[in-house]
Amino acid sequence: MSRDKPGKIIAGRYELLEPSGEGGMAVVWRAKLIGAGNFARPVAVKRIHAAKGADSHFVSLFEEEARVGAGLQHPNIVQIIDFGVDDVGDYFLVMEWIEGLDFHHWVRSFPRGMEVTPWPLVTAIGVEVCRGLGAAHERVTEDGQVSPIIHRDVSPSNILLGTNGTVKVTDFGLARAMDRASMTRPNVIKGKLAYCAPELITGAKAGPPSDLFAVGVVMWEALAQQRLFTGKNDLEILLSVRKGEIQRLDELRSDLPAALVMAIHTALEPEPANRFENAKSMARAFSSILHQHTEPVDAEPLGRSVRAALERLGMVKQAKASRPSADPAPADPSSVDLSLSDVEIMDVHVSVQDSVQDVPAPISVQKSEPLRGLWSDEDEKALPDEKELPDKSASFELVRKKP
Numbered sequence: 456m457s458r459d460k461p462g463k464i465i466a467g468r469y470e471l472l473e474p475s476g477e478g479g480m481a482v483v484w485r486a487k488l489i490g491a492g493n494f495a496r497p498v499a500v501k502r503i504h505a506a507k508g509a510d511s512h513f514v515s516l517f518e519e520e521a522r523v524g525a526g527l528q529h530p531n532i533v534q535i536i537d538f539g540v541d542d543v544g545d546y547f548l549v550m551e552w553i554e555g556l557d558f559h560h561w562v563r564s565f566p567r568g569m570e571v572t573p574w575p576l577v578t579a580i581g582v583e584v585c586r587g588l589g590a591a592h593e594r595v596t597e598d599g600q601v602s603p604i605i606h607r608d609v610s611p612s613n614i615l616l617g618t619n620g621t622v623k624v625t626d627f628g629l630a631r632a633m634d635r636a637s638m639t640r641p642n643v644i645k646g647k648l649a650y651c652a653p654e655l656i657t658g659a660k661a662g663p664p665s666d667l668f669a670v671g672v673v674m675w676e677a678l679a680q681q682r683l684f685t686g687k688n689d690l691e692i693l694l695s696v697r698k699g700e701i702q703r704l705d706e707l708r709s710d711l712p713a714a715l716v717m718a719i720h721t722a723l724e725p726e727p728a729n730r731f732e733n734a735k736s737m738a739r740a741f742s743s744i745l746h747q748h749t750e751p752v753d754a755e756p757l758g759r760s761v762r763a764a765l766e767r768l769g770m771v772k773q774a775k776a777s778r779p780s781a782d783p784a785p786a787d788p789s790s791v792d793l794s795l796s797d798v799e800i801m802d803v804h805v806s807v808q809d810s811v812q813d814v815p816a817p818i819s820v821q822k823s824e825p826l827r828g829l830w831s832d833e834d835e836k837a838l839p840d841e842k843e844l845p846d847k848s849a850s851f852e853l854v855r856k857k858p
């Protein structure tokens with residue numbers, strides 16, 4: 456949002472300090488909630504991109520999702536604090552501020568230090584992520600109705616790691632708001648294809664198993680230090696997800712416990728029914744692997760590892776230079792916008808399963824610029840300037856053709 460600048464005060468109480476990152480739909484600012492007296496609290500303010508903000512239908516859906524998200528309270532879910540519109544009509548979502556970095560940056564900090572990603576920490580993070588997802592999947596409303604919230608956009612950048620060792624999943628429901636808004640407009644779905652479960656490509660509805668598949672991809676990539684589903688463009692990635700060829704993790708790393716490899720490959724089963732029964736049982740599986748194979752992994756070593764990752768990425772120095780806060784924080788874990796607005800449309804003939812409901816129409820994909828992989832040579836060259844880093848995931852747009 457170009458009108459936003461450091462120092463700007465939104466809704467009389469949120470002072471923008473500096474942009475912290477940018478995703479497909481919004482810019483996230485590190486900000487300060489100013490209260491009476493000297494009260495101040497760090498917060499994250501998410502500003503919807505102008506083009507999205509201009510769409511009142513999208514905004515009303517965003518508002519609805521923010522309201523639902525605000526009701527989700529769990530130690531592994533980023534708390535939504537506020538949602539509103541400022542005096543010039545721009546929208547904002549206020550969340551708790553996580554001092555640290557996202558999983559994407561944490562993972563890619565390891566090759567810089569010539570280290571493999573420590574599997575006990577990845578497993579411990581997996582436990583916490585699954586606990587957060589479990590709480591959302593089993594959500595019960597105030598009046599006692601079971602009303603699950605499916606994340607739909609589990610990806611490395613939506614998992615935040617605190618310097619104090621906390622693990623929190625963010626952006627619940629936002630993908631749904633985008634999908635639903637799009638359905639009534641140009642019939643566009645937006646998401647991150649590389650983390651998309653194969654059944655979604657063939658038109659099935661997102662559900663708990665599709666979130667678990669995404670966690671499997673995130674963990675596989677973290678341990679393998681490479682992308683799982685790759686391609687030169689979104690179409691190729693889509694075909695790779697659909698093909699479902701997944702290299703065994705133990706062929707790539709010999710130090711992983713067999714039970715961990717098995718658990719991750721269970722989450723990555725192509726058939727949703729063959730994955731874990733639910734997020735909680737997946738969390739329990741990872742937790743028991745930790746108990747059997749290592750010393751307990753708690754917040755202390757994880758926090759230490761987050762602080763070390765910030766050091767390796769050179770983000771602590773930047774943070775100290777620009778922030779009044781004493782704590783280290785990511786300076787600008789920004790992502791490259793892989794917006795596909797001006798790309799050629801290419802049909803993909805994806806067969807729709809008999810059992811599929813809800814989305815009967817064939818799907819076509821907009822062909823994008825070639826993806827810059829997470830761990831490609833090109834990426835490594837860009838590492839000295841964190842601002843130039845490419846995003847961790849592909850944005851994609853599937854266009855549903857009217858039957």
Ligand SMILES: Nc1ncnc2c1ncn2[C@@H]1O[C@H](COP(=O)(O)OP(=O)(O)OP(=O)(O)O)[C@@H](O)[C@H]1O
Nearest residue numbers: 476477478479480481483499551552553557612788
């Ligand atoms: N509550 C938060 N506290 C601290 N940093 C945050 C918070 N939320 C987001 N960020 C940072 O801002 C970055 C951008 O977030 P944003 O959600 O806009 O984009 P994204 O996660 O990359 O993509 P997507 O649009 O799919 O969510 C994140 O990667 C993270 O580093």
Ligand SMILES: [Mg+2]
Nearest residue numbers: 478612613626
């Ligand atoms: Mg996000």
